[in-house]
Amino acid sequence: MKITAVRTMPIKIPFYKGEKWAGGTRYSAPSLIIQIETDEGFIGIGESVGPTIPVIQTVVDKEFAPFVVGRDPMELESILHRLEEYCVNWKQIGYYGMAGIEMALLDLRGKILNTPAYNLLGGKVKTEVAFVGYIFIDAPETNAEEARKFAAAGYTELKMKVGRDIDLDARRVKAVREAVGPAMKIRIDANQNWSVPTAIKAIRRMEKYDLQMVEQPTRYDDVDGMAAVARAVDVPIIADEGCATYEDALRLIDKRACACFLVYPSEAGGILKAKQIVDLANHAGIWCVTGSWAETGIGTLGNVHLVASSRNFPFANDTHLNFMTGDLLREQLAFHQGSIKVPDRPGFGIDLDLAKLELYGTDFEREMVFYDPKDPQFQPRIGQIL
Numbered sequence: 595m596k597i598t599a600v601r602t603m604p605i606k607i608p609f610y611k612g613e614k615w616a617g618g619t620r621y622s623a624p625s626l627i628i629q630i631e632t633d634e635g636f637i638g639i640g641e642s643v644g645p646t647i648p649v650i651q652t653v654v655d656k657e658f659a660p661f662v663v664g665r666d667p668m669e670l671e672s673i674l675h676r677l678e679e680y681c682v683n684w685k686q687i688g689y690y691g692m693a694g695i696e697m698a699l700l701d702l703r704g705k706i707l708n709t710p711a712y713n714l715l716g717g718k719v720k721t722e723v724a725f726v727g728y729i730f731i732d733a734p735e736t737n738a739e740e741a742r743k744f745a746a747a748g749y750t751e752l753k754m755k756v757g758r759d760i761d762l763d764a765r766r767v768k769a770v771r772e773a774v775g776p777a778m779k780i781r782i783d784a785n786q787n788w789s790v791p792t793a794i795k796a797i798r799r800m801e802k803y804d805l806q807m808v809e810q811p812t813r814y815d816d817v818d819g820m821a822a823v824a825r826a827v828d829v830p831i832i833a834d835e836g837c838a839t840y841e842d843a844l845r846l847i848d849k850r851a852c853a854c855f856l857v858y859p860s861e862a863g864g865i866l867k868a869k870q871i872v873d874l875a876n877h878a879g880i881w882c883v884t885g886s887w888a889e890t891g892i893g894t895l896g897n898v899h900l901v902a903s904s905r906n907f908p909f910a911n912d913t914h915l916n917f918m919t920g921d922l923l924r925e926q927l928a929f930h931q932g933s934i935k936v937p938d939r940p941g942f943g944i945d946l947d948l949a950k951l952e953l954y955g956t957d958f959e960r961e962m963v964f965y966d967p968k969d970p971q972f973q974p975r976i977g978q979i980l
């Protein structure tokens with residue numbers, strides 16, 4: 595069997611409301627859908643997400659696809675080795691493209707072997723995967739209302755964006771805690787916006803609302819700084835921006851800088867590489883949750899199979915699906931009590947709706963994940979809030 599084509603389609607799905615966070619406000623989810631075709635009719639589907647879709651599409655179409663077309667789709671390791679070495683000097687952006695290709699190849703393998711992707715990743719550990727109710731920066735009473743809705747729908751864990759204004763954050767967390775009661779787990783994510791002393795002060799101020807964990811309080815590249823925060827407070831720290839690759843994970847373990855990794859197949863270079871980080875974390879006594887660049891249902895199913903086939907995901911994982919006005923799947927993924935049931939169909943179980951792919955398809959259009967296109971004056975102050 596031979597791969598005959600790698601087809602890409604950039605898409606953009608609008609959000610119901612702007613997602614306001616420390617680094618900007620997002621209004622939609624941009625991504626790149628990848629379809630890998632074979633001469634025997636099998637088609638593998640994957641999704642690349644990341645900071646700049648036009649660049650990722652160019653990487654996939656012009657740089658990576660020539661290494662993939664003509665190959666036997668079963669030779670996954672050999673194909674990925676070639677791509678990885680090829681982008682060794684520009685791997686940060688290369689990995690985003692590689693991740694979508696790898697997902698499509700895994701989907702293809704599952705379809706050829708007529709087995710779900712989790713069986714190619716170690717086998718099923720759980721039958722459903724839990725997700726957080728995501729709460730972005732807004733007025734305390736608005737956030738409290740959102741939290742009540744997630745609680746009523748059966749979610750057991752919430753994730754709140756913080757990091758622009760400590761006084762407002764403290765009032766928001768208090769309002770949410772009072773709205774949902776003591777059983778709900780609440781984690782907060784400062785997206786690197788605090789300095790080390792500010793992080794310690796802010797966490798001490800908010801820990802009385804029983805924080806489950808605090809995500810990336812300080813700069814991604816200051817591992818020593820985050821280790822100092824982790825030693826100073828009792829709330830477990832999650833590394834997000836500081837934990838993109840395997841090498842990052844090794845550094846974080848070496849410095850004992852966090853208790854949990856936020857793992858992204860998109861940033862790690864694919865699901866198999868993400869799984870290597872999860873395995874490493876397991877040996878170091880560190881928990882894992884999956885992060886989200888706002889994947890559609892396609893990338894979400896990739897994360898679902900990763901979590902379902904791993905032993906080290908004790909908490910709810912990230913998703914932006916609740917903010918999206920549509921999806922690319924024929925049937926939208928359903929959350930039951932905050933969880934998605936792991937599909938048992940071949941590959942990732944992706945039922946792509948080609949009409950929706952057309953509908954959300956977009957041209958090379960810049961979509962700012964950071965900053966705020968509606969507020970040109972806004973500038974994030976990474977690590978600068980004192």
Ligand SMILES: [Mg+2]
Pocket residue numbers: 783785809810834835856
């Ligand atoms: Mg984060």
